[in-house]
Amino acid sequence: MKQLIVHCGPDSTQMALLEEGKLVEYAAERSQKRGLVGSFFKGKVMNVIPGMQAAFVDIGQKKNAFLYIDDLLHPHLEKQPKQKPPISDLLKPGQELILQVVKEAIGNKGARVTTHYSLPGRWLVYMPSAGYVAVSKKIGQEEERSRLREIGEELRTPEEGLILRTVAEYAEKEAVAEDLAQLREQWGTILLKGEQASAPAALHHDLSMVQRLMRDVYSPATDELIMDCPEQAGEATAFLAAMLQGKQPNVRIYKADIPLFDYYGIKQQLDKDFQRKVWLPGGGYLVWDTTEALTVIDVNTGKFTGGDNLEDTVFRTNVEAAREIARLVRLRDTGGIIIVDFIDMSSEHHRTAVCDTLEASLNGDRTQHHILGWTKLGLLEMTRKRMREQPIFLGDD
Template sequence: MFLTERKTKGEIMKRMIVHCGVDSIQLALLEEGKLVEYAAERSQKRGLVGSFFKGKVVNVIPGMQAAFVDIGQKKNAFLYIDDLLHPHLEKQPKQKPLITELLKPGHELIVQVVKEGIGNKGARVTTHYSLPGRWLVYMPNAGYVAVSKKIGSEEERLRLKVIGEELRTEEEGLIIRTNAEHAGSEAIQEDLTLLRGRWNTILSKSDTGISPCVLHHDLSMVQRLMRDVYSPETDELIMDSPEQAKEAADFLATMLPGESPNIVKYKKDSPIFDFYGIRQQLEKDFLRKLWLPGGGYLVWDTTEALTVIDVNTGKFTGRDNLEDTVYLTNLEAAREIARLVRLRDTGGIIIVDFIDMNSEEHRAGVLDTLEKSFKGDRTQHHILGWTKLGLLEMTRKRIRNENVVTVSE
């Protein structure tokens, strides 16, 4: 279903704006009017993360407990021994074996990319296979069921776990996703059937393919976002390419049969990113010095080892009480840092130098605000808390290279 104007279906919670250029596709995600994600992908070249390959071991390094695997890319992929053992910790040997006991040069195996190559390093791969669907993540050999911790109701978590245990075979593993909250068992079973079929196709291709070769490409950037966060009742997808809009509608019809997707074909004369203010916002959000709405500012420095964010009061004078002024600036900074980390797709170690606070209550309030502001982030992250030097320390999983703005016409 296509629309030239938005359907009246209540307030739009998320707006996905997609610009389809000559050689690239760019995507911006707005939540409640705020830009929270940006990504770009070459039209003819998708990222490797999530894709499956039939690879060949070219070198085994005992001292690193790792192997290098040729998957047909410019650089060989890196396979660590922990990614070679059984995915269920309870089924791993008590004494970790030497990798030379498990792999030899020339050995062929199916691997899945879990991390893009960065700099001089090749991609990182695993044999802990996972195929994400709308409602669950299918792990063909994991042997357990887990439920997303973001589902707060223990009763609902138990219901979903029971459904997962009833549907899986003994060797299969399932992670029930946050999207599955209140979903029926039939919908979950349909998702499982689809993912099982996809895995069987990968196995069949591996049986006949000559290594190194591609067995399965992950979904495109736009399709992944639709799968993970799109809700037809509250969200809107706006695209400036009729062909891509039709592909998106076909994909949604397969993923959410019976639903009426809210897809808008953008037809105005001005570029789509200009019309929605995306270009201007990106230019501000990727600067080294970033102003906060209240007058404070952030200084954002990224090194190979970590990202350091410095918070300053700037023009914000606040109230008569200095401690309150500092606290309000830090609260605003915490909310903005969570948005910018997600937007820039910053990964690795992140250190935030908030303005010094004397009140433990205020420190706890800033930490709580930061944790709540990160709840919408789908990338695995862990907020460790305050160091002895009064710095805020956190980590975020680095899957792809950090975003660089390349907005095209």
């Protein structure tokens, strides 16, 4: 069971996701500052940099957006030229084109944009010109994967691309078709606005933070949405009812005197989980350091002495740490290169088990990630896609 807890303050909205009562995601969105990832713009090319195979494009934000050659070529790898052409052959200063933001502006860097357009719906991701069908890797049964792939091939036109999402497992063909029709209509509206607008111009903004989460994870059979703002709760109910095609969503308005995040223990948990030093349930602890280039997590036994011998103590601490690291990288939305310094283990079987535990614990993470394995120095390497600034707990807003 999942609980989506939403607190609406005067200047921001904060969201926490609980799975079986455990905090796994947190996000905050300022009322006057909405994220750009997923949004479409008509941009004007300002500079083409042949040496970088990239261009800087004005999309109407404070910093020019960055467009790399790979994001300009055909989205289907098989239809790209074997040798990349010079970007100066494809773009000229002053040229206007429709772009989608795939990565927020972070620090001194502007947003990263692409022409590999994608529009996420409830059951699928629609790519107007990708030319292929894919099925979420998290759908394990080959028979169901084949069924969804056949549905996708039957519904799409030759130039279109579709990705059937994890939640599409066992979805009816009619529901997928209706989702596709809505996304095609949305894309048509973006193209029409693009024809009429002068660059730079915003063409389409993605859903709000709360709506994205409802679209991506909410299941009416098991999940509950709890909000302390009646007006937004009404909007959320209408959004879910439309998305779920008549199924009654479970939305509850919280009215108690105790602040919502305090009642569910979220504030206290956030205070602990965003510290540099995070204690593990068994007495060990993690030390979490983030630099511009990467995140380093150090695992320590601390007060944990529960094993029968040193190797057993180390192994049990590392397994507990792997589960907690998986939860925390998702909660903190940690992206980029992540290095974990687990406590040294002499058993190869234990090393494999710790890596497998981390992989299994990351199954619920919707953000793309990849565990690369152990280095020669005994460190575990992984990457996780970074699209936004890491969240900052706003406290009582």
